Amino acid sequence: MRGTQRLVAALLTVVVALLLQVTVFPHFAWNGVVPDLVLLAVIGAALVTDPRFATLLGFGAGLLLDLAPPADHAAGRWALALLVVGYVVGRLAHDHSAPQSGGGRPPYSLMLAAGAGGAFVGTSVFALSGVLLSDPAVGVGRLLEVVLTAVAYDTVAALVVLPVTVWIFTREPGPRPAQVTPRAPRRTPV
Numbered sequence: 001m002r003g004t005q006r007l008v009a010a011l012l013t014v015v016v017a018l019l020l021q022v023t024v025f026p027h028f029a030w031n032g033v034v035p036d037l038v039l040l041a042v043i044g045a046a047l048v049t050d051p052r053f054a055t056l057l058g059f060g061a062g063l064l065l066d067l068a069p070p071a072d073h074a075a076g077r078w079a080l081a082l083l084v085v086g087y088v089v090g091r092l093a094h095d096h097s098a099p100q101s102g103g104g105r106p107p108y109s110l111m112l113a114a115g116a117g118g119a120f121v122g123t124s125v126f127a128l129s130g131v132l133l134s135d136p137a138v139g140v141g142r143l144l145e146v147v148l149t150a151v152a153y154d155t156v157a158a159l160v161v162l163p164v165t166v167w168i169f170t171r172e173p174g175p176r177p178a179q180v181t182p183r184a185p186r187r188t189p190v
Helices: 003-023 037-048 051-067 077-095 108-132 140-170
Strands: none
Touching: 003 037, 003 051, 003 140, 037 051, 037 077, 037 108, 037 140, 051 077, 077 108, 108 140
16 A cells, blocks of 8 residues: 555544544443544554554544543543554564465454554553543552453454454555456458
8 A cells, every 4th residue: 555545544544433432432331431443443554554654643543532522631641552552563563473465464363462462552551641640530449440441342342443444454445457358359251
């Protein structure tokens, strides 16, 4: 995927994930936690793009998530968390993976492992930055429960979100080549 197409795919993926996360999924909150679709979109992009792009995408997506209503925390916490996730998942996916066949799509097991690990890292960085900044949204006693709930919810959502995100970033846009079937030569009457 070329640069401009990759940017458009990233923008559309993050915006759709953000809109779903703040409008639809609050109705399915579990212990006050909703699945973090934006985090999963960053993880999916990190699996199939380079780590630098995933890091920048994580920062931008996190900043959008920080500023989107109903944000009740200090701005920059999700930007830091998703920046770290984009970098870590991108480095691990590209440094320790064997060459893959099938158009560069990672195996499903790697996607799920990256989804669970990335959710743990991102949620933990977000929660720990809240502790360091004395954010009153979640007390220290309930911090581990919230992190584990978020990781479980994100892992379940990763079953659908990561394959779709990976498909978006690995598909080849543009018109498909036309199938040309050879015609039998015309016979001219003699």
